[in-house]
Amino acid sequence: MSYECWRPPVLYWNGHPFCTGTVARSALERSPVLYRNAAGASQFITHNKILPLRAMQLPDIIVIGAGPAGLLAAGMAASGQRRVWLLEKMEKPARKLRITGKGRCNITNTKPWNDFETHVFPLPRYFKPAFMNFPNTALMRFMEAAGVPVTVERGGRVFPASSRAQDVAEALVRWVRSKDVDIRCHTEVLRLITGNGNITALEARINGRLQTLPARAFIVATGGLSYPATGATGDGFRWAEAAGHTVTPPYPSLVSLKTVNPPAALNGLALRNVSLTLFIEGRAVADDFGEMAFTADGVDGPLVLRLSHKAVDALRQNKKVTLELNCKPALTNEQLHARWQRERAAFPGAPLSALLRKWLPGQLIPPFLAQAGLPPDKKTAQLGFGEQQQLMAAFHSWKMDVSGYGGYERAVITAGGVSMKDIDHKTMRSRKIGNLFFAGEVLGLHADTGGYNLQIAFSTGYLAGKSAAGI
Ligand SMILES: Cc1cc2nc3c(=O)[nH]c(=O)nc-3n(C[C@H](O)[C@H](O)[C@H](O)COP(=O)(O)OP(=O)(O)OC[C@H]3O[C@@H](n4cnc5c(N)ncnc54)[C@H](O)[C@@H]3O)c2cc1C
Numbered sequence: 001m002s003y004e005c006w007r008p009p010v011l012y013w014n015g016h017p018f019c020t021g022t023v024a025r026s027a028l029e030r031s032p033v034l035y036r037n038a039a040g041a042s043q044f045i046t047h048n049k050i051l052p053l054r055a056m057q058l059p060d061i062i063v064i065g066a067g068p069a070g071l072l073a074a075g076m077a078a079s080g081q082r083r084v085w086l087l088e089k090m091e092k093p094a095r096k097l098r099i100t101g102k103g104r105c106n107i108t109n110t111k112p113w114n115d116f117e118t119h120v121f122p123l124p125r126y127f128k129p130a131f132m133n134f135p136n137t138a139l140m141r142f143m144e145a146a147g148v149p150v151t152v153e154r155g156g157r158v159f160p161a162s163s164r165a166q167d168v169a170e171a172l173v174r175w176v177r178s179k180d181v182d183i184r185c186h187t188e189v190l191r192l193i194t195g196n197g198n199i200t201a202l203e204a205r206i207n208g209r210l211q212t213l214p215a216r217a218f219i220v221a222t223g224g225l226s227y228p229a230t231g232a233t234g235d236g237f238r239w240a241e242a243a244g245h246t247v248t249p250p251y252p253s254l255v256s257l258k259t260v261n262p263p264a265a266l267n268g269l270a271l272r273n274v275s276l277t278l279f280i281e282g283r284a285v286a287d288d289f290g291e292m293a294f295t296a297d298g299v300d301g302p303l304v305l306r307l308s309h310k311a312v313d314a315l316r317q318n319k320k321v322t323l324e325l326n327c328k329p330a331l332t333n334e335q336l337h338a339r340w341q342r343e344r345a346a347f348p349g350a351p352l353s354a355l356l357r358k359w360l361p362g363q364l365i366p367p368f369l370a371q372a373g374l375p376p377d378k379k380t381a382q383l384g385f386g387e388q389q390q391l392m393a394a395f396h397s398w399k400m401d402v403s404g405y406g407g408y409e410r411a412v413i414t415a416g417g418v419s420m421k422d423i424d425h426k427t428m429r430s431r432k433i434g435n436l437f438f439a440g441e442v443l444g445l446h447a448d449t450g451g452y453n454l455q456i457a458f459s460t461g462y463l464a465g466k467s468a469a470g471i
Helices: 026-031 068-079 096-103 115-118 128-132 136-145 165-178 235-242 302-314 335-344 352-358 363-370 385-396 452-469
Strands: 012-015 017-020 034-037 042-045 051-052 061-064 084-087 150-153 157-160 183-184 188-195 198-206 209-214 217-220 247-253 258-260 271-278 283-294 297-299 321-326 398-405 413-418 436-438
Touching: 012 297, 017 051, 061 068, 061 452, 068 084, 068 217, 068 452, 096 165, 115 128, 115 452, 136 150, 136 157, 136 452, 150 165, 150 297, 165 183, 165 271, 188 235, 188 258, 188 321, 188 452, 217 235, 217 452, 235 247, 235 436, 247 302, 258 302, 258 321, 297 302, 302 398, 335 352, 335 385, 352 363, 363 385, 363 398
Parallel strands: 061 084, 061 217, 084 183, 217 436
Antiparallel strands: 012 017, 034 042, 042 051, 150 157, 188 198, 198 209, 247 413, 258 297, 258 398, 271 283, 271 321, 283 297, 321 398
């Protein structure tokens, strides 16, 4: 039989017509196809062989992206006795998960839903069914059962007791493998192929070769655009749009902020136990306490990331955004004044910049005095009443105008994504295409720092896998 140009009666996949018409030899070389022969038996045709069905174990469900969302989706889908493939373009699964929480992985947060939901955007109700199916408590039990004991830290943040994100990633991979999921790395999905209102197959580059893979259902868990070196390059957004979904324009969130005229001398300086207040159009909208760092073009660090979500949203609306640094949040005005008067009396001849070494890191002092408008060399005893007031105010209020935010290369998450209006949030199934599901950061859901984003990935992955398998 020649396959140069061969017209099978009908090609089937799991009983559904898969494709009809002429099959070119080149297509068969790229990808074997399934058909039912005259006797009703399923067979695969390659460009030079006919293989019985069992020779080619094609999947029922294909999950694209082996991050936390894809791993949970694949494991759950396989729990429903489905044959599942998990395709990952990088050399190993969960590259990003392995660097989360500075290598410690803040898995989730213990807050009950009523508190948890205040950290989820744009609308927490879109996440509620997924959370209820696989809540933070269930995730913690799951981790323990998978061999990763967890510990709870300040603010309800949950970490592996080993403080190793690698342990979380490896435990998830072990769990997925234990469900007989076929994990295929070095497999980059290029596009989804539609037909009769469904996704019939996908095209992938597998170890450099193009192949078409059919399946009954597809779960897209390709993440967003942040930290592209981990594999997240926004492919899912493009496929979703091509398949008729609305994709809310993505943007970096939980990200460093750029400030106007950042003092070069401060680049690299980290501050602990300080507080920041975020002002939008002159109104204080949030404040927080902790660690921050100065960068070449602004500010970064956990404290800044926590405030960045509101700051970025405001900047995108062209609103005026200002940060106010409080270098001495633990001291009230009265305590600050009392300490100053004591030290001024003890060292009346000391230049102001020298005395401040007892208060602030040396690197901070010149820019601190410059922004407060105070002369660094003036002796402390010679400072007038007004100058002392200026100094006290500067400790509690160092204003920095925010001009922009960092890019995807350093952003913890991507906000925006596949609109939840196009997703049935009780199942994670697309409202546009019946056999297509989405999970994780590709969705138009995001959250604050504190373990909330990984919970979104785990819960939506769990629900998508369960729904795709029909369990
Ligand atoms: C530095 C950093 C630290 C973080 N720390 C925390 C934390 O401590 N706690 C927390 O809650 N959140 C944290 N996050 C956020 C969290 O990591 C993400 O929200 C989460 O990883 C999203 O999971 P995901 O599975 O949706 O996407 P990802 O983890 O991005 O996984 C997507 C996967 O899909 C693969 N892929 C993409 N396109 C294709 C394709 N075409 N074909 C095949 N495969 C493809 C990618 O290679 C990738 O492996 C952190 C993020 C960063 C960047």
